[in-house]
Structure formats: structure tokens, C-alpha cells
Amino acid sequence: PTLELVDIRSVSEIAHKAGALVICDNVFATPIFSRAVEQGADVVVYSTTKHIDGQGRALGGVVCGTRDFVRKVLEPYMKHTGGSMSPFTAWMHLNGMATLDLRCRAMADSALTVAKALAAHGKITRVIYPGLESHPQHALAMAQMGSGGTLVTFEIAGGKEAAFRFMNALEIAKISNNLGDAKSIATHPATTTHQRLPQDQKDLLGITPGLIRLSLGLEDADDVIADLEQALMVA
Structure with a gap:
């Protein structure tokens, strides 16, 4: 949730020198902003439940690789384990791809606008967004993705209690x-996605008690900012 980036090209060069495959989970970056294969990754995986579906309708995932990898490695595994997507889910997610580019770019534009607004708010102690120049990996994000993505993470003063009130x-x-949905989604990582981690790892x-991960949707950015501001008043 702290939106750290991996330099795919550099990691791929190191891995390939050692004879290793590079598998990239590209779900946060999306296929719109990250061309992981062109940057050296051998296999790219996505949770299609996120941006590709875009409406949180069904669970799914895809593994993208060479024909040789799919036929010799992935296909035998799938045949033995039975982990295949239903035809109806596949149809829904394929339909979602028709608007994927439009949705991701609109979400990323909103994310940048919201991140700038949050950075100027007195109750916010930290804003993490690769599209902001304040992000330590901003240059890498622009070179690798050309965008800061659709997620903004920020920390609210007052810890868990303030975060929950917000x-x-x-x-x-x-x-x-969830994330990557047409509607904006707020997540409290410390008690949900990362709640099983020991405190020292958090x-x-x-991953602090006041940390919030916000996945921007397709609402007007000004409306989202107004919603965040009114919620911060009671945080």
C-alpha cells in the first residue's frame, strides 16, 4: 500500500544473467501504464477482478507469457489443479477491456488531482503518490509508466481511531x-490487507494505524475531494 516501485528493467537484467525468469504482478500499474514485457519481464500476471473488470463483479486472474511457457509450464499445472476461469467471468472481463484505457487514464488524472489536494491538507501527515515530485521514485514512475497510477495512499493524524472515523x-x-473499480474505494491496510503481518513488519x-489506501474511481475529482474534506472534518 506504500506504492513502492520496482525497476523492472534493472531487475530483469540481473535475473536473466542468473538464468532466472522474471514474473511481474502488474495489477497496480495496469497494462495501460506498464509494458512489463518490453521492460524485460518474462511472465506478467493480473488480477482481472481489479481494473480489467472495473466493476467488482467477479473474481478472476490471467497469466501472460510466451506460447512455450503457457504450453509447457502453465497448461499442465492448470489441467492438474483445475484452476480455470468460468466462461461467463471471462466474457465479463473481456468486455471490461473495451473501456480499460479510458477508465485507467481518467482514474489516474483524478488520482493526481486528489493527491495534490491531500498534500495541502492540515490533517494529512503523509501523501504517497508516484505522480507527485515528492515521491522518492517519481522519476522511475515517469520513465517506466508515464503516470502515477490510480492509487493514492495517505496518513491521517490521530492513528487508527481517526482513520476509522474518516x-x-x-x-x-x-x-x-478491492481496487481499480469504477467507484472510489478506501482501504485501511493495517486491519485488512496486511492485518496478519506482525507489528514489526508493518x-x-x-503501514501505520493512520494509513489509508484510496483507489480512485470515475467520479468527478472535485466531488471526491469534497467528500474527503468533509470526512476529514470528523476524523
Whole structure:
């Protein structure tokens, strides 16, 4: 949730020298902003539940690789384990791809606008967004993705209690662990996606009690900002 980037090209060069395959989970970056294969990755995986579906309708995932990898490695595994997507889910997610580019670019534009607004708010102690120049990997994000992506993470003063008051007061953004949806989604990583991590690991990763991950949807950015501001008033 702290939106750290991996230099895919550099990692791929190191891995390939050692004879290793590079598998890239590209779900946060999306296929719109990250061409991981062109940057050296051998296999790219996506949770199609996220941006590709775009409406949180069904669970799914895809593994993208060479024909040789799919036929010799992936296909035998799938045949023995039975982990295949239903035809109806595949149809829904394929339909989602028709608007994927439009949705991701609109979400990323909103994310940058929202990140700038949050950075200027007195109750926010930290804003993490690769599209901001304040992000330590901003240059890498621009070179590798050309965008900061659709997610913004920020920390609210007051810890868990303030974070929960904030989330419960939201009227536009929904509370969920999902992301990449047409609707904006707020997540409290410390008690949901990363709740099983020991506290020392959370501290190491910067997952604090006041940390919120916001996945921007397709709402007007000004409406989202107004919603965040009214919720921060009671945080």
C-alpha cells in the first residue's frame, strides 16, 4: 500500500544473467501504464477482478507469457489443479477491456488531482503518490509508466481511531479491500490487507494505524475531494 516501485528493467537484467525468469504482478500499474514485457519481464500476471473488470463483479486472474511457457509450464499445472476461469467471468472481463484505457487514464488524472489536494491538507501527515515530485521514485514512475497510477495512499493524524472515523464518514468513496473499480474505494491496510503481518513488519513497511489506501474511481475529482474534506472534518 506504500506504492513502492520496482525497476523492472534493472531487475530483469540481473535475473536473466542468473538464468532466472522474471514474473511481474502488474495489477497496480495496469497494462495501460506498464509494458512489463518490453521492460524485460518474462511472465506478467493480473488480477482481472481489479481494473480489467472495473466493476467488482467477479473474481478472476490471467497469466501472460510466451506460447512455450503457457504450453509447457502453465497448461499442465492448470489441467492438474483445475484452476480455470468460468466462461461467463471471462466474457465479463473481456468486455471490461473495451473501456480499460479510458477508465485507467481518467482514474489516474483524478488520482493526481486528489493527491495534490491531500498534500495541502492540515490533517494529512503523509501523501504517497508516484505522480507527485515528492515521491522518492517519481522519476522511475515517469520513465517506466508515464503516470502515477490510480492509487493514492495517505496518513491521517490521530492513528487508527481517526482513520476509522474518516472512513465511516465517507459518502462517495466506499470501504472495501478491492481496487481499480469504477467507484472510489478506501482501504485501511493495517486491519485488512496486511492485518496478519506482525507489528514489526508493518513498521518496517510503513503501514501505520493512520494509513489509508484510496483507489480512485470515475467520479468527478472535485466531488471526491469534497467528500474527503468533509470526512476529514470528523476524523
